[in-house]
Amino acid sequence: LTTEGEAVLKATQKLFAALEDFRNEVSECTNTLQGEFRIGMIDNSITNPSSPIRTALAAYSTRAPEVKLNVHIGGAQDLEERVMDGRLHVAFGYFPYRIEGLQYSALFKERHVLCCAKGHEFYDLDDKEITDSLISEAKFVGWGSAQQALVELMPLPLNQVASSQYMEGLAYLILSGRYIGYIPDHFAKKWIQEGAMRPVCPERTSFNICLL
Numbered sequence: 001l002t003t004e005g006e007a008v009l010k011a012t013q014k015l016f017a018a019l020e021d022f023r024n025e026v027s028e029c030t031n032t033l034q035g036e037f038r039i040g041m042i043d044n045s046i047t048n049p050s051s052p053i054r055t056a057l058a059a060y061s062t063r064a065p066e067v068k069l070n071v072h073i074g075g076a077q078d079l080e081e082r083v084m085d086g087r088l089h090v091a092f093g094y095f096p097y098r099i100e101g102l103q104y105s106a107l108f109k110e111r112h113v114l115c116c117a118k119g120h121e122f123y124d125l126d127d128k129e130i131t132d133s134l135i136s137e138a139k140f141v142g143w144g145s146a147q148q149a150l151v152e153l154m155p156l157p158l159n160q161v162a163s164s165q166y167m168e169g170l171a172y173l174i175l176s177g178r179y180i181g182y183i184p185d186h187f188a189k190k191w192i193q194e195g196a197m198r199p200v201c202p203e204r205t206s207f208n209i210c211l212l
Contacts, residue, residue, distance in 0.1 A: 033064035042093030075165035119177025
C-alpha cells in the first residue's frame with residue numbers, strides 16, 4: 001500500500017471497531033452479551049502450561065455464547081497500538097513499558113532460557129567451559145529496543161547484534177547456529193528434545209518474566 005492507502009486502511013479498521021463497540025453497547029440494553037470480543041495475544045504463548053488463557057476462553061464462551069470471539073496474534077508493540085486505537089478490547093503479552101491510559105494486570109510467569117543451536121561454538125561445550133565472559137561476547141539476538149527493559153532481569157550483559165519482536169523470528173535466528181538468544185522454555189522444549197537446540201548454562205542465565 002501507499003502511505004495514503006495505509007492511512008485509509010488504519011482509519012477504516014478504527015471505524016469498524018467503533019461500529020462494533022456501538023453494537024456491543026446497544027446489546028447491553030437487552031442484558032444479553034452479544035457482538036464481538038476482540039482479543040490480542042503474544043505469539044507462541046500457547047505451549048505455556050502456566051497460561052490460564054485457554055481456561056478463560058472456555059469460561060467466557062460458556063457464559064456469553066452469542067459473542068463472537070476474534071483472536072489476533074502479534075508482537076507487544078502491535079498489541080498495545082491495537083488496544084489504544086480500539087481495534088482490540090484486551091491483549092495478553094509481555095509489555096516492558098507502561099503506557100498512560102492502559103490498565104495492566106499480572107497474569108502468569110514465563111521462564112526464559114538462553115539457547116544456542118547445532119553449529120554454534122557453545123553447542124558441544126560443557127557448561128563449565130562456557131564462561132560469563134564468553135557469553136557476554138557472543139552474538140546475541142534479542143527483542144530490539146524492548147530488550148533494554150529486560151536488562152535488570154538478565155543475569156549477564158549481552159552483545160545484541162540481531163533482533164526480532166516475534167518469538168518465531170528469534171527461534172529462526174537461534175536455529176541458524178550463529179546466535180544465542182532467550183526464548184521461553186516451553187517454546188524451546190521441542191527443539192531441545194530433538195537435539196537441535198540446547199540451553200546455555202541455564203542455572204546461571206535463566207530468568208522469569210511476568211506476562212500481563
